Amino acid sequence: MALTQEALRKKYNVFYRRFHEMHAQLIEKGLGNRGHGTDHDMLVAGYCLLIAGDDHRLAEMAWLAAHLHSIDRFFGDDHEKVTAEMLGTAVGVLGYDTPMIAKDPICGIEGDDVSIVLDAVIRHGRRNEDEDSSTLVVLKDADRLANVMPYVIARSGQFQPTLPVIELGYTGTAWHPSSTYKSPRSIHDDLLRCLEWHPDSGTPFAIRTQKAREIGEELFVYLRGWFTLSDKHMKMAGL
Ligand SMILES: [Fe+2]
Numbered sequence: 392m393a394l395t396q397e398a399l400r401k402k403y404n405v406f407y408r409r410f411h412e413m414h415a416q417l418i419e420k421g422l423g424n425r426g427h428g429t430d431h432d433m434l435v436a437g438y439c440l441l442i443a444g445d446d447h448r449l450a451e452m453a454w455l456a457a458h459l460h461s462i463d464r465f466f467g468d469d470h471e472k473v474t475a476e477m478l479g480t481a482v483g484v485l486g487y488d489t490p491m492i493a494k495d496p497i498c499g500i501e502g503d504d505v506s507i508v509l510d511a512v513i514r515h516g517r518r519n520e521d522e523d524s525s526t527l528v529v530l531k532d533a534d535r536l537a538n539v540m541p542y543v544i545a546r547s548g549q550f551q552p553t554l555p556v557i558e559l560g561y562t563g564t565a566w567h568p569s570s571t572y573k574s575p576r577s578i579h580d581d582l583l584r585c586l587e588w589h590p591d592s593g594t595p596f597a598i599r600t601q602k603a604r605e606i607g608e609e610l611f612v613y614l615r616g617w618f619t620l621s622d623k624h625m626k627m628a629g630l
Contacts, residue, residue, distance in 0.1 A: 393440050394450045396433070403455070406481035410458050413477065417465055426546030427461040431537060435460065438533035442602045446525075452504055453529040455481055456511045460530060463516070474512050478505065518595035532603035535588035535596070539610040544617065547581045554578050559630055563622035579621075585614060 400407045410429070417423035424431075436457035443450035459477055463470040482505050511527040515534060523531070537543070548556070557579040561567045566583050567576040575581040587594040589611050590604045598607055 393444050394447055394454070396437055396440065396454075399436075399440075399451065399454050403481050406455070406458070406477070409477065409480045422465055424549070425464065426548075426550040427464040430542075431546065432458050432461050434540065434542075435530070435533045435537045438536045438603070438606065439529050441606060442529050442532055442600050444602065448504070449525050449529060452508050452526045453511070453533065456508050456515070456526060456530045457533060459508075459512045460515050460534060462512070471513055475509060478509055478512075519597065519599065528599055532598045532600050535585075535598050536603055536607050536610065539585050539588055539607060539614050541610070541613055543585060543614075544578075544582060547578050551575070551578065551581065554581070557621075557625075562625045562630075563618055579618075582614070583618070586611070 410432070414423055414429045418428075436454045439453035439457050440450050443453055455478065459474050462474045462477070466473045507524050507526050511524060511530045514523075514527060515530050519531070548554075554575065555577050558567050558577045561577070562579065564583065566580040570576040570580040572584050575584070586592065587596045588598055588607070590598045590607070598604055
């Protein structure tokens with residue numbers, strides 16, 4: 392049976408409380424949440440548990456990583472240090488400048504597993520690589536599912552509030568030729584890139600696990616429908 396969010400929140404109660412405190416502080420400073428607040432991390436964490444299924448060690452590692460994976464959005468060059476410190480509250484490691492070894496294995500992970508979690512958090516935004524750990528594969532798939540979930544349409548606008556929703560002439564499945572993944576010309580173009588997460592996209596960003604494929608099926612149908620319907624009505628309006 393898969394682990395539950397509730398069980399892990401109890402087990403890692405200090406870490407979980409610190410996670411919420413950190414995001415509350417970011418919001419207080421006017422930095423949060425830009426589409427990467429607690430709700431996103433917790434959704435990714437829930438998907439991790441579903442994807443990992445009966446492999447509880449893997450589920451636990453990916454669940455921890457999910458709660459840390461948005462830190463890079465807020466802390467710039469310090470994100471690795473902050474991530475390590477936060478992970479330390481979960482597993483009792485000594486700190487960022489010391490070996491990542493659990494000194495009190497109160498949790499199901501210890502030793503090298505701590506480094507694997509940290510590595511997964513740091514590398515979760517990169518393209519798929521053969522050497523990705525199981526934890527990183529689960530985290531990447533879970534994050535990609537969250538990034539095709541219907542809420543992503545609003546989140547994308549929150550993250551890049553100065554971008555136009557569309558550039559006229561580039562609706563449907565057409566994107567502006569100068570748009571890139573890191574620098575889209577519109578929210579439309581940003582969302583269009585999310586279709587690259589599809590397991591059959593043939594891109595190095597495709598979802599890889601069978602469970603994520605199953606969960607994502609209806610999400611991709613919905614997101615594709617958003618483009619199709621929007622394009623239809625733009626054309627109806629002569630745009
Ligand atoms: Fe994410």
